[in-house]
Amino acid sequence: MGIKTIAVLTSGGDAPGMNAAIRAVVLAGHHYNLNVLGYQHGYIGLMEQEYQPLTPGDVYNIIQRGGTLLKSARCEPFKTEAGAQQAADNLQQAGVDALIVIGGDGSFRGAEHLSHFWDGQVIGLPGTIDNDVFGTDATIGYYTAIDTALENIDRVRDTADAFERIFLIEVMGRHAGFIGLSAAVGSGAEQVLLPELCEQEQIDIDALTRHIQKAQKIRGKCSYIVIVSENLWPGGANALAEDLNRRTGIECRPVILGHVQRGGSPVSLDRMLASKLGAYAVEAALAGKSGIMLGEQNAKVCEVPLAQTWSQRKPLDPYLVRIQTEMFDLLSTEA
Numbered sequence: 001m002g003i004k005t006i007a008v009l010t011s012g013g014d015a016p017g018m019n020a021a022i023r024a025v026v027l028a029g030h031h032y033n034l035n036v037l038g039y040q041h042g043y044i045g046l047m048e049q050e051y052q053p054l055t056p057g058d059v060y061n062i063i064q065r066g067g068t069l070l071k072s073a074r075c076e077p078f079k080t081e082a083g084a085q086q087a088a089d090n091l092q093q094a095g096v097d098a099l100i101v102i103g104g105d106g107s108f109r110g111a112e113h114l115s116h117f118w119d120g121q122v123i124g125l126p127g128t129i130d131n132d133v134f135g136t137d138a139t140i141g142y143y144t145a146i147d148t149a150l151e152n153i154d155r156v157r158d159t160a161d162a163f164e165r166i167f168l169i170e171v172m173g174r175h176a177g178f179i180g181l182s183a184a185v186g187s188g189a190e191q192v193l194l195p196e197l198c199e200q201e202q203i204d205i206d207a208l209t210r211h212i213q214k215a216q217k218i219r220g221k222c223s224y225i226v227i228v229s230e231n232l233w234p235g236g237a238n239a240l241a242e243d244l245n246r247r248t249g250i251e252c253r254p255v256i257l258g259h260v261q262r263g264g265s266p267v268s269l270d271r272m273l274a275s276k277l278g279a280y281a282v283e284a285a286l287a288g289k290s291g292i293m294l295g296e297q298n299a300k301v302c303e304v305p306l307a308q309t310w311s312q313r314k315p316l317d318p319y320l321v322r323i324q325t326e327m328f329d330l331l332s333t334e335a
């Protein structure tokens with residue numbers, strides 16, 4: 001017996017391109033004569049039976065919009081057995097055959113948790129700016145977040161250069177350095193501090209000091225930009241700037257890019273990825289698939305068991321790391 005009703009939700013940190021993914025699910029669902037329901041506020045919507053039917057008219061003119069039409073949320077109660085059971089009962093009552101979850105690795109843990117209480121099909125689409133989901137080259141929202149970070153870092157560079165100042169620019173990524181590494185390579189930053197490159201995810205403030213001092217010795221007074229991932233220093237970039245000043249006399253200005261990285265119109269790569277994966281999710285549901293995330297590897301859509309997406313750590317591109325920290329780090333070769 002074929003499926004009749006699919007549902008879609010967005011969960012965890014919103015990411016540019018989530019709307020494009022919702023649109024793709026709705027349009028593909030319409031193409032295949034399926035009922036499409038949109039649950040609001042992530043797993044809260046499942047627990048509170050907060051949904052609406054979605055038709056092509058509902059997703060008109062949203063492909064270019066940041067945020068998510070369906071709203072997003074983090075939902076602690078859903079992690080309990082009672083929470084997931086409630087969600088399962090609600091899905092059953094609404095006649096949902098397949099649920100498409102657009103979110104990050106936490107949301108996929110949630111999807112797997114739900115599948116222990118609900119017989120329907122569960123399919124994940126990677127939507128997070130952090131790009132920290134194993135099994136896909138990129139997540140929906142990541143490319144836009146890099147561009148947003150770069151646009152802002154370039155602006156900081158202008159003033160840093162004019163005043164020959166040091167800046168610490170904190171970028172998002174939770175515990176992953178994908179945004180940080182791309183932002184550093186793309187902006188020509190002098191230094192990058194990422195969880196993957198720091199021993200026990202701790203910044204070596206002495207090594208940072210030595211690097212800055214070496215730059216000043218070689219170049220004299222100059223602009224110097226450090227890209228630092230969030231969660232690497234207690235108190236973040238503000239505290240790191242203060243500590244650096246107190247311990248070494250080095251003066252630097254902190255800039256926290258924060259949630260600006262989550263907003264804005266999705267760039268073309270995010271729109272393409274979202275459109276492709278959203279449509280594919282509907283076809284995968286029609287083909288009876290479940291317990292998978294759809295991602296993209298080498299420009300091809302791929303299917304990854306949900307549990308792999310969080311149980312394996314996605315590595316940074318080692319070549320990007322090497323060019324940033326060795327080849328492009330003139331200080332590492334200059335005397």
Ligand SMILES: Nc1ncnc2c1ncn2[C@@H]1O[C@H](COP(=O)(O)OP(=O)(O)OP(=O)(O)O)[C@@H](O)[C@H]1O
Nearest residue numbers: 012013074075079103104105106107109110113128
């Ligand atoms: N271990 C888990 N078991 C059940 N549900 C979970 C689990 N982890 C996360 N969830 C659910 O998924 C929601 C979103 O997870 P989380 O806050 O980690 O964001 P995410 O999906 O990883 O996205 P992002 O990293 O972009 O913020 C949680 O609020 C919770 O409802």
Ligand SMILES: O=P(O)(O)OC[C@H]1O[C@](O)(CO)[C@@H](O)[C@@H]1O
Nearest residue numbers: 013104128129130172173174262
């Ligand atoms: O908006 P919130 O709930 O504070 O979450 C912030 C986190 O969400 C993300 O923006 C996306 O996962 C992370 O980069 C960041 O650590």
